[in-house]
Amino acid sequence: MNKVTPYNTGAAKKEEVEQMFDNIAFRYDFLNSLLSLGIHKGWRKKCVKKLERIKPNAILDVATGTGDFAIACAKLNPTKITGVDISEGMMKFGREKLKKLNLDKLITLEKGDAETLAFEDNSYDAIVVGFGVRNFENLEKGLINLQRILKPGGKIIILEFSYPRRFPVKQFYNFYFSYVTPFIGKLFSKDSRAYSYLPESVKAFPDNENFTAILTKCGFKNANFESVSLGIAAIYEAGK
Numbered sequence: 001m002n003k004v005t006p007y008n009t010g011a012a013k014k015e016e017v018e019q020m021f022d023n024i025a026f027r028y029d030f031l032n033s034l035l036s037l038g039i040h041k042g043w044r045k046k047c048v049k050k051l052e053r054i055k056p057n058a059i060l061d062v063a064t065g066t067g068d069f070a071i072a073c074a075k076l077n078p079t080k081i082t083g084v085d086i087s088e089g090m091m092k093f094g095r096e097k098l099k100k101l102n103l104d105k106l107i108t109l110e111k112g113d114a115e116t117l118a119f120e121d122n123s124y125d126a127i128v129v130g131f132g133v134r135n136f137e138n139l140e141k142g143l144i145n146l147q148r149i150l151k152p153g154g155k156i157i158i159l160e161f162s163y164p165r166r167f168p169v170k171q172f173y174n175f176y177f178s179y180v181t182p183f184i185g186k187l188f189s190k191d192s193r194a195y196s197y198l199p200e201s202v203k204a205f206p207d208n209e210n211f212t213a214i215l216t217k218c219g220f221k222n223a224n225f226e227s228v229s230l231g232i233a234a235i236y237e238a239g240k
């Protein structure tokens, strides 16, 4: 896999990713809604639906950012939701949202790196990751750790961008992500790299069948995926 990093400074990808999300945190939710025209909310809803059948009690939202996936999971009536992220800047905005929504008792956000999270083996019924795995420094190390934390019979749901390959979606996507996203992203976030890193990292990411193969290699069972919105994102589902 190509190593695509936000700033190409030669520092560890993790450090650059943390810095980038700290930088753009104040505009993250706004730009997410603007640039995806609100579609991202529907994707998370679809993910949450896939967890209804297992009625999870304890849910872990990895790479929680400003907490949107954790908030969407509250619909499942679990007893606890833990969100973890390497960017304190993102979680600061997440915690403010949780307070406003009165969800701060149910959902707690704490600093944590997917690759080194020290939760006990078999401790969460469900794990969700939204637009996070693409940013991991060591993808397999992170996934193996999440597989360890997931309870047998539990489910992991991963939502991630994928690279559309068909005409005319691919052409539209290339135009939108090469010109529109970086321009608007830079204008509002003041970070000139964050929204160019986005399409570069999507292109370099092993998506669809390649990613389900990685999930299987990392110990997950029955890994499968569903493409959404003409293949610009995919929802991966796997068990243990």
Ligand SMILES: C[S@@+](CC[C@H](N)C(=O)[O-])C[C@H]1O[C@@H](n2cnc3c(N)ncnc32)[C@H](O)[C@@H]1O
Pocket (backbone or CB within 6 Å): 017, 018, 021, 062, 063, 064, 065, 066, 067, 068, 069, 084, 085, 086, 087, 090, 112, 113, 114, 115, 129, 130, 131, 132, 135, 136, 137, 142
């Ligand atoms: C694009 S945001 C997604 C936030 C949220 N999940 C959502 O759906 O909007 C990606 C997040 O992944 C976090 N992240 C990247 N690598 C991580 C890692 N190894 N462990 C935990 N969080 C990580 C970043 O700090 C960032 O907040």
